[in-house]
Amino acid sequence: MMSLFHFFKDKISDCIKSRKSISVTTHIDCDGLTSGSIITKALIRAGAKCTVRTSKEFSKKVIESLKKDSREFHVITDLAGGFSKNLDESLGENWIVLDHHQISEDEKENQNVINAWKYGIDGGTEICAGGMAYLAAMALDDKNTDLSAIAVVSALGDRQDQGERKSFIGKNYEIANIAKEEGLVDIDLDLLLVGRETRPLPDALAFTSQPFIEGLTWNRDACLSLLNSSGIQLKDGGRWRVPAELNDEEKRTVIETITKFTSGKNATEIMSELIGYTYTFPREDKRSFLRDGREFSTMLNSCGRISRSGVGIAVCMGDRNKILREGRNNTYRL
Structure with missing residues (x-):
């Protein structure tokens, strides 16, 4: 599976060397906001010029807007299943999709589609877009282990805690344990x-x-x-x-x-x-809604639903001041 992420690393390295700017387009739900944040943070750390935006759904209209965009390379997370041919036609080789939704055999053959199902990993229960973004971030630099914590939030937001007593299975289990070993998350009954x-x-x-x-x-x-x-x-x-x-x-x-x-x-x-x-998350304040993974994921889903995706992304990327207060208000308004 890691060969797939080496392809991702090579593409991003080329962008950084040739100073191509990158756009990240992601979904508005918890898994979208977390995966978009993980990959954006990893790209910024790698020295890439990039911006992130969200979309409620993916369509030919979105592809047209990417084509007209001044940014030269496009990373799409938690979206774009079934659109690889359209992306090829409009963007050539200048795109990559990181996703976990089931795809057709045609899509599996497209190297620009980096999807869990290509490698026999169940994207419904074993990994979500946040987990895929985390693996891609690790391919860029293994110092990105701290992003495992946000990947845990994404799996909870997608209700992938499907193991015994709401535990994780598959890649989610591995990623959660990395976050635990790093002291980023406590896992308890x-x-x-x-x-x-x-x-x-x-x-x-x-x-x-x-x-x-x-x-x-x-x-x-x-x-x-x-x-x-x-x-x-x-x-x-x-x-x-x-x-x-x-x-x-x-x-x-x-x-x-x-x-x-x-x-x-x-x-x-x-x-x-x-x-x-x-x-x-022991590093978050006690009695903060970011301290519990499930509450964190609920807040992100709330942000997406009321068109405050930017707030959710800022919180995932580490903002803990003004934006955080707005995130809390968004949660309690619902």
Whole structure:
């Protein structure tokens, strides 16, 4: 598979040597924003002149705009499946697609299409565009290992945590472990409550719909009453505590309390869905929605939906100030 990425490296090296400018075009969802950010950051680090933009979908109209673009080489991530012939006709050899969606046999034969399925890797569960962008970034320079953290967010955004207890499989598993070894992500078995780092405990339980718990899901008052009855301290001074702040004993108490509440009805099933792998970014602030991988991915999807893709890309590329505040507002507006 790496030979495919050597082709990518050679193309990019040629662009840098001949001072060709590069455009990165990517999708507006979490996987698009992360993959576009990963590849843009890697290109900038390599000394390339590049810009990044997003598109809701890919079409001949988009190809026409690339053709008219002043930039001489085009990298497309998480988009453009089925368009290789059109890209060849309009852009010649000056393009590369990094993607994970299933493609036809014709597309597999086009060397400018760098796709997981070409190498028998399941792009639905084992790697997404963010992972493909990460592998391409590593082909450019193995110092890009830090970009593995954003590739973890992309896999969560594409719901590829399909292994046992919401773990990763295939290339996603390998990339997540690289991020773990680099100290960028902590992977633990924990309660899978929505808003682990940001939502008050009663809200986190009420907003958790997978699993759906009859009488609790969407019912904050019932959740508050249940948690109060468990004896767990729900506030720290005047501030509500969030799920990530519970210690192991408190987590066990929550599980026992929920189990009693469900009174045997699918209790085992509910518990198996409620406990799974979490992906925490220890370098992000506590109680920040960027600290939990799933919350991070939700924020990026929100940015795409309300035409704030630039905010999502800036956050992925490391902006943690004004842009981050806007990202948080985008998440809570939905």
